Amino acid sequence: MRKRKNIITVAIDSPAAAGAGTQAMYIAKEYKLLYLDTGKIYRLIAKLKLSHGKKFNYSFLKKKINNIKIEQLNDKQLISDEIAKYASIVAKDINIRKLVKSFQLNCAYNPPRKYSGSVLDGRDITSVIMKDAMFKFYITANLKVRAKRRHAEFKKLKKKISYKEVLKSLRKRDYLDKNRIHSPLKKTQDSILINTSKLSKKACFNIIKNIIDNKINT
Numbered sequence: 001m002r003k004r005k006n007i008i009t010v011a012i013d014s015p016a017a018a019g020a021g022t023q024a025m026y027i028a029k030e031y032k033l034l035y036l037d038t039g040k041i042y043r044l045i046a047k048l049k050l051s052h053g054k055k056f057n058y059s060f061l062k063k064k065i066n067n068i069k070i071e072q073l074n075d076k077q078l079i080s081d082e083i084a085k086y087a088s089i090v091a092k093d094i095n096i097r098k099l100v101k102s103f104q105l106n107c108a109y110n111p112p113r114k115y116s117g118s119v120l121d122g123r124d125i126t127s128v129i130m131k132d133a134m135f136k137f138y139i140t141a142n143l144k145v146r147a148k149r150r151h152a153e154f155k156k157l158k159k160k161i162s163y164k165e166v167l168k169s170l171r172k173r174d175y176l177d178k179n180r181i182h183s184p185l186k187k188t189q190d191s192i193l194i195n196t197s198k199l200s201k202k203a204c205f206n207i208i209k210n211i212i213d214n215k216i217n218t
């Protein structure tokens with residue numbers, strides 16, 4: 001695969017609702033990077049599987065993935081607990097992961113010229129997709145804090161779900177994502193760990209910005 005030279009590449013992994021998406025957005029804005037929320041791809045696949053029943057097979061999916069537009073990933077319907085649960089089930093399938101990989105590699109290493117690089121977040125970005133990223137972060141927070149934050153987000157979107165249900169669902173997804181056979185979520189040795197449990201969004205971004213600025217300004 002052709003790779004654009006001299007670009008900034010940032011890889012982030014995290015369990016669900018740890019704040020990685022927010023940080024990735026801040027990073028993208030600050031350094032003019034293409035941002036890809038890779039979880040949304042698995043969510044989109046989950047939605048396709050739920051809505052297409054028997055028509056859903058690998059060749060159907062291949063066509064869909066090859067023609068994906070990043071804007072499609074902004075679909076509000078993808079932000080539901082049901083879709084999230086189903087996403088972590090489809091994400092166990094190695095053939096589905098292979099289909100998604102080339103799309104992710106292209107975003108990571110060949111972002112459009114208007115961008116100075118890319119930032120991707122997900123579960124296997126530091127360990128599989130962008131092993132050689134310039135910056136690698138593992139962003140986490142304790143389960144209760146994550147459940148509280150996700151519950152507040154759902155409330156804002158007027159989605160009816162209790163705190164207890166959100167907690168249960170995140171716990172289950174953590175388990176599935178960390179214990180699956182292919183591309184499980186883990187912190188790689190070369191990733192910088194940031195625990196956001198007691199950090200504001202701004203404080204967390206300051207830590208990240210310092211790390212990035214230190215390296216690119218030397």
Ligand code: C5P
Pocket residue numbers: 016017038039040042043084087088089091121122123124125173177
């Ligand atoms: O990040 P988000 O909660 O949207 O991800 C939904 C699900 O997609 C995760 O729970 C995980 O199972 C799967 N996923 C993955 N690999 C990624 C990103 C997400 O397996 N790189």
